[in-house]
Amino acid sequence: MPEITGTTSPVSIAHRGAILVITVNRPDKLNALNAATLDALHAAFDAAAEDGSVRVVVLTGAGTKAFVAGADIAEMNSLTPVQGRDFSLRGTRMMRRVERMPKPVIAMVNGFALGGGLELAMCCHLRIASDAAKVGQPEINLGLIPGFGGTQRLLRLAGRAATFELCLTGAPIDATRALQLGIVNRVVPAAELETETMKLAEQLANAAPLALRGMIDCINIGGECGLEEGLEYESAQFGLVFSTQDMREGTAAFLERRKPVFKGE
Numbered sequence: 001m002p003e004i005t006g007t008t009s010p011v012s013i014a015h016r017g018a019i020l021v022i023t024v025n026r027p028d029k030l031n032a033l034n035a036a037t038l039d040a041l042h043a044a045f046d047a048a049a050e051d052g053s054v055r056v057v058v059l060t061g062a063g064t065k066a067f068v069a070g071a072d073i074a075e076m077n078s079l080t081p082v083q084g085r086d087f088s089l090r091g092t093r094m095m096r097r098v099e100r101m102p103k104p105v106i107a108m109v110n111g112f113a114l115g116g117g118l119e120l121a122m123c124c125h126l127r128i129a130s131d132a133a134k135v136g137q138p139e140i141n142l143g144l145i146p147g148f149g150g151t152q153r154l155l156r157l158a159g160r161a162a163t164f165e166l167c168l169t170g171a172p173i174d175a176t177r178a179l180q181l182g183i184v185n186r187v188v189p190a191a192e193l194e195t196e197t198m199k200l201a202e203q204l205a206n207a208a209p210l211a212l213r214g215m216i217d218c219i220n221i222g223g224e225c226g227l228e229e230g231l232e233y234e235s236a237q238f239g240l241v242f243s244t245q246d247m248r249e250g251t252a253a254f255l256e257r258r259k260p261v262f263k264g265e
Contacts (some may be wrong), residue, residue: 011040012062018055018205019198020048023062024120030069031061033116033148035090037072042094049101055205057101058197059124061117062107064190067109067133073142088147091116095123095148100220102213104204108197109133109184114172118183119148122157127183128197129175130190135183136172143224156223157182164198208246209264214238223256 007014012025022044023234024031029230031037061067079087096213098105098120107124113135114128121127123137129135136148145151146167166173176186188196204212214237222230241247246265253260 003049005194007039010034010037011044011264013044014055016198017202018053019055019058019201020051020054021058021060022048023060024068025062027065030112031063031117032069032072032090033120034072035074035087038090038094042097045094045097045101045105048265049103052264055103055209056201057105058105058108058201059098059105059120060110061196064111066117067107067113068120070117070138071111071147072113084116084147091119091148093148095119099123099125101125102216103209104212106197106203106204108193109175109232110190110193112172114138115146116148119146119150122153122183123149126185126200128186128188128193128200129178129184131187132174132190133175133178133184133187134172135175135178136170137264138168138170138172140168140170154183170222198236206262208244208250208260208262210244210246211241211250214241246257 010024012023014021014023022041024033024037024152026032026037030189045057048057076084076087078251104126105124107127108123109121109127109129111130111133112238113121113133118135118137137146137154141145151163151167154166160183175184178184179187181224186196218230218237221233249262250260
């Protein structure tokens with residue numbers, strides 16, 4: 001991984017060409033999400049969305065044990081009901097920001113992704129997991145329920161049966177079962193996780209940025225509305241990309257049997 005800057009922050013940022021690597025940087029706490037970390041992540045994704053040099057974001061956790069092992073229990077233990085709701089809304093807003101990013105976001109799940117960690121991974125557009133990773137929603141063991149969208153995104157990714165199982169029992173599952181359930185997109189050996197993730201990120205970084213944005217918008221909108229509305233939105237987005245130079249470049253390159261060069265214009 002490239003050199004990390006801002007190591008005093010709970011979130012570290014590193015540039016690798018057109019790929020931005022955002023790392024939850026609390027390895028001594030298994031990268032648990034506290035309020036400061038949620039705010040730092042929100043700010044990092046805001047900046048990535050506005051940075052024209054960034055085409056893809058990779059999100060991961062520091063160290064080898066955890067992507068994010070959950071929310072910070074020590075911080076939550078003393079919260080009042082109102083503070084608990086506000087903490088949930090804080091996390092939900094941040095994860096909604098990730099989900100609605102106009103650029104692809106890949107979760108590189110390098111270890112435990114439990115509770116808030118799984119919720120954070122699920123709001124990313126793609127998830128690549130180490131074969132040593134474990135995922136789950138163990139909130140029931142703490143007398144809690146998922147608070148950052150876990151019941152809703154897990155339901156949409158894996159269906160009712162899997163969502164009931166993971167939430168009601170709190171038992172974690174391994175990466176292979178997570179793949180079978182559709183919670184992650186790919187599982188790779190731990191030693192190859194970074195290489196395979198960056199390979200996918202490079203592929204997306206070389207794709208047409210405005211077309212990627214249109215597809216992300218269509219999938220997000222279509223997942224929240226009826227079929228007719230989703231189809232109408234897709235047709236509108238399809239027409240819109242005909243105004244881009246990238247579409248002209250891509251179709252010309254196909255006809256000329258050469259590799260396209262997309263500029264996001």
